[in-house]
Amino acid sequence: MRALFLSLSLAFACTSAADTLVVDNVNGYTLTDGGIHKFGALQVKDGRVVATGAAGAFSGIDADRRVDGRGRTLLPGLTDAHGHVMGQGYLQADLNLSGITSKAQALARIKAYAEATPQAKWIRGRGWNQELWPDRAFPSASDLDTVVADRPVWLRRVDGHAGWANSLALELAGIDADTDAPEGGQIGRTAAGEADGILVDNAMSLVEAKIPGRSREEQRVALDRALAQLASLGLTGVHDAGVDFDTLALYQQRDGQDALPLRIYAMLSDVETLNRVAAPYMGDHLVARSVKLYADGALGSRGAALLDDYSDRKGHRGLLIHPVAELKQRIKTVIDRGFQVNVHAIGDRGNREVLKAIAQYGKPQQRNRIEHLQVVAAEDFSAIRSAGIIASMQPTHATSDMNMAEDRLGPERIHGAYAWRTVLDAGIPLAGGSDFPIESANPFWGLYAAIARQDHQGQPAKGWYPAQALSREEALHAFTLGAAYAAFQEEKLGSLEPGKAADFVLVDRDYFRVPVHEIWQTRVLATYLEGEPVFIAEEFAR
Incomplete structure (x- = not known):
């Protein structure tokens, strides 16, 4: 699909001080505390939602701009709560x-x-x-x-x-x-x-340590490529899971130039980057108030730290990236500095060690996160909730890993793995992401995986451990309001309610009504950030 990518440097500067936008003739959905709210038209002023209403409800408004939605479905802008922006850009140049x-x-x-x-x-x-x-x-x-x-x-x-x-x-x-x-x-x-x-x-x-670093020009090119691609997929926000000091400086420069076409919630790369940052950065489209740490490795490479042996390698229980005492000290350092701590943990031992440290040093209102929360012992879910930990999980990991996960874990531990339903039933806040470029950055692939727990060929026929599947509303919540909550942004982002940012996407099919197997095939027609288009598909621009 060919597309029109708008000038990043001018996308936001062109809005007048009293700009009013009306988007009419849409099949609109947004989530609220009361559930799903439907609408046919959207009114925006100065980048914020004024109201939603029936189609034609704002025809009498003296608007600066009007967009005919042509009956297409309009959704709140989607946020990937765990991705790697520069990695996505480099992937387009590397092998x-x-x-x-x-x-x-x-x-x-x-x-x-x-x-x-x-x-x-x-x-x-x-x-x-x-x-x-x-x-x-x-x-x-x-x-x-x-x-x-x-x-x-x-x-x-x-x-x-x-x-x-x-x-x-x-x-x-x-x-x-x-x-x-x-x-x-x-x-x-x-x-x-x-x-x-x-x-x-x-x-x-x-x-x-022996590989030459990327040049500044390579960094800029990678960033531009990644931002353009992510906007074309309907993402209006990304929680960037591991940003080093030089990348943070590049992001800050772009934010200061009003040249970020989506919102980046940056997690600083471990305490080494934190030690070079004086305070959280709270910009317009960039926020850096969290730190990414690592507890263990990954399941596929048998580096995830398990409480018992791998089922397919006796005597092997994976790896902790740091000794327990050092991991705890790193978590404490981040919390003491007033930053949110977001810890990569895959195995049940990795998750337990992080849980114990956050419970010891943190407070629920700090909204500390476990990134992935992939394999969890059954007895730990209630403690995760009590500690106020947010589950930042990636649905496509389940459908990518289902060919080997049970081999690694066996028939019992697998019930605590990729367990989104268990997480929600335990009262743990859930934020949805992809971990791109490890997985596709397309959020509709993630939504489909969360709902169907199947691959794109519809296998397994009844879904992989389907009791852990989410409803369409729950899945969308994870990629909108759930992600916003995980970034302390639920008052500003995540839904199209009055006063919130007018971040939204127009797509080619009705997410709530099409057959489940069509969800991953959804195509984005336009992406708007604060009422300004940052991506328009050529077919929709005509």
Whole structure:
């Protein structure tokens, strides 16, 4: 679908001091405390909602601008509560191995990319997932050497918690048979004890410390690409899960220029970035008042920290990124500084250690978050609620992981995994996201996964553990009001109620009425931020 992307630098500056917009002839929905509210027209002034009404209700208003919705469905702007903006931008320039279904196919793509980019000093990319390959075995450095041996290669796994290096990259990093893995990391080994090219969690830093940093121009290009793509998908906000100091400075510059076409709620990258920031940043389209920490790794690479052995690897319980005492100290440091703490936790042990630390040092009104909350022991849900922890979860992780999750966890623990219904029934606030670029940034894919718990071919036929599915209203809440609450923004964002920001999207089908299997196929026709268009599909611009 071709589209019109509006000038980012002018998108907001062109609004007059008394600008009035009327969007008429729409099939409008918004959520309120009382449930779903339907409307046919929307009135906006100075970027804020004035009122909703029946179609034609504002025909007598002296509006500066009028938009004919042509009967299309209008929804509140969607917010992804856990994504990686710069990662999304870099993915469009780096090697993308997402969806590759065999090692041979992956190697062919790597070879083609290397031949097409002779100027690249390093071949870097991400997205491979051995669980999609016939033998489900991790690849090796020797595999990579067959296609690229003259330049270092570094490819992150789809979850970002393991990397695949060729022999030259291992050599440059000084990794050999005698290299010890750092705390919270793992170096894969051959039968002879040599490094096999797979590095997990903290061990990845050994290679990544040798990769040249991105230039300022590369950063700017990646940001522009990501923002344009996210706006085209109907996102008006993103909670950016891990922003380093230089990226924060770039975001602040753009915010000061009124050149951010969506709202970024930035999580600073661990205490190292926090220590360089004097205070929270509360800008127009940028807020930085939270910090992203890590408890453990990921399930696919068996780095998630479990209370008991992995069902498919006896004697192995995953990895904690930091020793428990250090993790607790990091959480305490963030809370003591007055920032919200948002901790990545996948395994039931990782989640329990975070829960205990937040319960000890935090207060419910601080709205501290667990990012992913993927595998939780049944007895911990009520304690999570008592601690005021927000569950920031990503529905497409369930449909991507369902081919291996039960292998890792077994038939009992799986009932506490990807457990959105259990979370809501326990009274835990839920915010929805995707973890892009690990998953697609398309929020309608996430909404579909939350409701159907099926892949795009409709499998499994009855859904994967369908008792954990959400209703359409609950799923939309997670990506709107739930995300807003998780960012302390529910008074301003998340619904189209009077006084709130006029962030909305027009889409090609009725989210609440189409068959469930059509939800993921929804196409965005226009995205508006504060009543200003930041994306218009060409078919809708005519």
